[in-house]
Amino acid sequence: MDNLRQIKHLYARAGFGLRFDEINAARNLDISQALTGLFKSSENYQPLDIITGDAGYTTMLRGDKAERKQFMQLQRRQERSLNEAWMERMSNTDAVLREKMTLFWHNHFACRTRQAQFAQQLNNIQREHALGNFRELVLEVSRSPAMLQFLNNQQNRKGHPNENFARELMELFTIGRGNYTEQDVKESARAFTGWGFNKDGKFAMRSFLHDDGEKRFLGKTGNLTGEDIIDRLLGQKQTAVFISTKLYKYLVNETPDAGHIAAMADVFYRNNYEIKPLLQFVFTAPWFYGEQNVGNIVKSPVELLVGLNRQFYVNYQRPEIMLQFQKVLGQVLFYPPNVAGWPGGRNWIDSSSLMYRLKIPSIILNGGVIDFKGKADPEEEAYIAASHNQQQFVNARIQAQADWDKLLKSIPPGTSKNNIAAFILQPPVSKVLATELGRAADIKTALIQSVSTPEYQLC
Amino acid sequence: MMIPAFLKPFEAMASAELGGHKNLVIIQLSGGNDGLNTIVPYGNDIYYQKRTTIAVGKNDVVKLDDMQGLNPNLSALKEIYDQGWMGIINSVGYPNPDRSHFRSMDIWQTASESNQFLTTGWIGRYLDSNCAVCKNPYTAIEVDDTLSLAMKGAKMKGIAVEDPDKLFQTTREPFFKELVHNHNDANLNEDNLGYLYKTMAETYSSAEYIQQTSKTYTVKGDYPATPFANQLKTVSKFINSGLETHVYYVSLSGFDTHVAQQPQQGRQLKIYGDAVAAFIKDLKQTGKLDDTLVMTFSEFGRRVEQNASNGTDHGTANNILLFGGKLKKAGIYNDAPDLVQLDNGDLKYTVDFRDVYATLLDKWLDVSNSVVLGKEFGRMKFI
Numbered sequence A: 001m002d003n004l005r006q007i008k009h010l011y012a013r014a015g016f017g018l019r020f021d022e023i024n025a026a027r028n029l030d031i032s033q034a035l036t037g038l039f040k041s042s043e044n045y046q047p048l049d050i051i052t053g054d055a056g057y058t059t060m061l062r063g064d065k066a067e068r069k070q071f072m073q074l075q076r077r078q079e080r081s082l083n084e085a086w087m088e089r090m091s092n093t094d095a096v097l098r099e100k101m102t103l104f105w106h107n108h109f110a111c112r113t114r115q116a117q118f119a120q121q122l123n124n125i126q127r128e129h130a131l132g133n134f135r136e137l138v139l140e141v142s143r144s145p146a147m148l149q150f151l152n153n154q155q156n157r158k159g160h161p162n163e164n165f166a167r168e169l170m171e172l173f174t175i176g177r178g179n180y181t182e183q184d185v186k187e188s189a190r191a192f193t194g195w196g197f198n199k200d201g202k203f204a205m206r207s208f209l210h211d212d213g214e215k216r217f218l219g220k221t222g223n224l225t226g227e228d229i230i231d232r233l234l235g236q237k238q239t240a241v242f243i244s245t246k247l248y249k250y251l252v253n254e255t256p257d258a259g260h261i262a263a264m265a266d267v268f269y270r271n272n273y274e275i276k277p278l279l280q281f282v283f284t285a286p287w288f289y290g291e292q293n294v295g296n297i298v299k300s301p302v303e304l305l306v307g308l309n310r311q312f313y314v315n316y317q318r319p320e321i322m323l324q325f326q327k328v329l330g331q332v333l334f335y336p337p338n339v340a341g342w343p344g345g346r347n348w349i350d351s352s353s354l355m356y357r358l359k360i361p362s363i364i365l366n367g368g369v370i371d372f373k374g375k376a377d378p379e380e381e382a383y384i385a386a387s388h389n390q391q392q393f394v395n396a397r398i399q400a401q402a403d404w405d406k407l408l409k410s411i412p413p414g415t416s417k418n419n420i421a422a423f424i425l426q427p428p429v430s431k432v433l434a435t436e437l438g439r440a441a442d443i444k445t446a447l448i449q450s451v452s453t454p455e456y457q458l459c
Numbered sequence B: 001m002m003i004p005a006f007l008k009p010f011e012a013m014a015s016a017e018l019g020g021h022k023n024l025v026i027i028q029l030s031g032g033n034d035g036l037n038t039i040v041p042y043g044n045d046i047y048y049q050k051r052t053t054i055a056v057g058k059n060d061v062v063k064l065d066d067m068q069g070l071n072p073n074l075s076a077l078k079e080i081y082d083q084g085w086m087g088i089i090n091s092v093g094y095p096n097p098d099r100s101h102f103r104s105m106d107i108w109q110t111a112s113e114s115n116q117f118l119t120t121g122w123i124g125r126y127l128d129s130n131c132a133v134c135k136n137p138y139t140a141i142e143v144d145d146t147l148s149l150a151m152k153g154a155k156m157k158g159i160a161v162e163d164p165d166k167l168f169q170t171t172r173e174p175f176f177k178e179l180v181h182n183h184n185d186a187n188l189n190e191d192n193l194g195y196l197y198k199t200m201a202e203t204y205s206s207a208e209y210i211q212q213t214s215k216t217y218t219v220k221g222d223y224p225a226t227p228f229a230n231q232l233k234t235v236s237k238f239i240n241s242g243l244e245t246h247v248y249y250v251s252l253s254g255f256d257t258h259v260a261q262q263p264q265q266g267r268q269l270k271i272y273g274d275a276v277a278a279f280i281k282d283l284k285q286t287g288k289l290d291d292t293l294v295m296t297f298s299e300f301g302r303r304v305e306q307n308a309s310n311g312t313d314h315g316t317a318n319n320i321l322l323f324g325g326k327l328k329k330a331g332i333y334n335d336a337p338d339l340v341q342l343d344n345g346d347l348k349y350t351v352d353f354r355d356v357y358a359t360l361l362d363k364w365l366d367v368s369n370s371v372v373l374g375k376e377f378g379r380m381k382f383i
Helices: A003-014 A020-027 A031-041 A057-062 A065-092 A096-108 A116-128 A134-142 A145-150 A164-174 A182-191 A226-235 A237-251 A258-270 A275-284 A301-312 A321-329 A351-366 A378-387 A404-410 A417-424 A431-439 A443-450 B009-015 B045-050 B076-082 B101-110 B122-128 B164-171 B174-182 B192-214 B227-240 B261-285 B353-364 B369-373
Strands: A195-197 A203-205 A215-217 A220-222 B023-029 B086-093 B140-142 B247-252 B292-298 B318-324
Touching: A003 A020, A003 A031, A003 A096, A003 A275, A020 A404, A031 A096, A031 A275, A065 A096, A065 A116, A065 A301, A065 A321, A065 A378, A096 A116, A096 A237, A096 A275, A116 A134, A116 A145, A134 A145, A134 A164, A134 A226, A145 A195, A164 A182, A164 A226, A164 A237, A182 A215, A182 A226, A215 A226, A220 A226, A237 A258, A237 A275, A258 A275, A301 A321, A301 A351, A321 A351, A351 A443, A351 B164, A351 B192, A378 B101, A378 B261, A404 A443, A417 A431, A417 A443, A431 A443, A431 B174, B023 B261, B076 B086, B076 B261, B086 B353, B122 B140, B122 B247, B122 B369, B164 B174, B164 B192, B174 B192, B192 B227, B227 B247, B227 B261, B247 B261, B261 B292, B292 B353, B353 B369
Parallel strands: B023 B247, B023 B292, B140 B247
Antiparallel strands: A195 A203, A215 A220, B086 B318, B292 B318
């Protein structure tokens, strides 16, 4: 594989794809230099800070009908602006690796909350620790109001344990199914009794609700705390295997390779769950660049949109349209289908979603009209019921512009249409596509055709 | 150029039986419809005690027996009920119910346990079950512009068609056409690119089949002018034109009525009742009612006691409504909900929703329910 193709592969997986204006710099880098650059641009953590206060939940509870309606509207506005802020961040940031990993943790610690400031807080925890230490990440997520609320730990108290959080911590967040007993769930739930949050949205250890009796968890006995449970789970190598498997499917191949995953788990475990060395190991492993691992992962809808925004410098006058795209494509940020997250891979693809995926890029790039609405999320039902809004849909113009001047200038002069397609697509350019490109009137048309293919769905 | 076999459904069709086959139409009421104000237990005083301002008055109820009756906004369904084409199953739910919309909907659509996360839907797994008729995406059609999880299997998925002409036009853009027609090597691959081309080709041929077949029939029945009625009208068109589709899926939103419930729910119920009545009469006219079964569900019912805002909050068990010309047990299937023995203010379920699914799978769709549901569920006697 030539060097540029390797770097392109690295950027497709560690970020959201390489841009034409990055070619010249990338061409002269070897993998280790490119990787150093990726980590360097993701060094600093910058939180999202679009949501500055809550939507007045307590006032709403006391309030009358008008106040409730106002609350619901504000809540919706906040949810939208948070979604837009993150899409905007991913589409424009230089810290692509950090955002790509934030997206991974967003799906790993899948959570829903109607309180946008909680959602933003959890998202920032995932961003802050995206490349840091997994133990700290688990601990901070476990202390976040969003997760405590979502998995009912606020109701987990001495004598009346609620097992929801403890169960998902094991099943989905750390060690995986089949590596603990129902008794372990019960005992660990007791260890998390009293973990809650106060009205300021801050973690609060409510000692009076905490069960400080003896517990036996994964073979260890004592007055175990929540922190002890997390340490015990991470002490099991299986947790390193579980996380490595999920990361392998996200970064390398949807079909796990036991040998590669075992090697990843070794690195992760040996480095005390530091995420950076694990990523370095993956991105420098020869198998990462193996032909079978290139251009074969189905982009998530968010990856598809962000990649397009980045490569074409798309500017939206109505950024909320991106929410509509997420809806019809089946991935609305902050709205995972359940605590297990989006299943990914071929699950993204059905007849209709594929048609939209093939169509949306050209609609965005041509500033076209959309005539599809997508389904309301179940959580929007109260709003729909109250607002008499039956989702009557009016065709909407996209109102977005690609920066064609900038893009066309950044393509090295004399580049053939075929080579342009080969750059923008991860799988090889097929004969059929090459023929079609040959008929394209100009480079702009060739580019739009390239992003309207099944090949563009893959990274 | 060789055209792969799946691009030629018409040729395949010629040999397939064109006679009537069974259709299942699933209607999802999203938001948690208040079942107690839908099928009203007007014969139970507790109902009036718990719902002091939002109960449906005894005189307004369209009475079915001396315990239960229809919300007056469903009065169009009385005639259907009297003909023996409507069935009501009370108190349907599942163990350890979840009161959040998205999770409970997830459970209903995937037919999972309440602590289990499945990535495929129950109709999707029916398609996966390799049943004799499950070879094409159009075996299951959702009349909408996107596909619900219920319709997605691991190998097979249904297809979303809001408007057959629009879908056809979308797939006929010249560039797509070229890619589909001329791409044959990737089609044969098992990798993701092959999967994408295969899905594209199937969509391309399904869109043609659905459009070409359905345009041969014009719906004669009268339907109300609502988007929901229009969706049922599309289903009628599909059924009557002889489309080889076995499952249809339609949704109606707006049932999450925490505040000022009566006018909101009333409006939605009227949209629902009027449209379903029109649909059933239409199918009766065309002789398709005996081959059709309609099932309506919602992700949960509401709490028995109303809240302080003249609305109701999220509850648990709920009723399922059935329609069809061949119901074995029409009318009210089982006892009205018990309003005394409650689970923390919520109705206790007496029928697992997967028993209803199992009955539909075994007796209507002719597949073994355990293959689809993961374990054997009971069979009921409504069909």
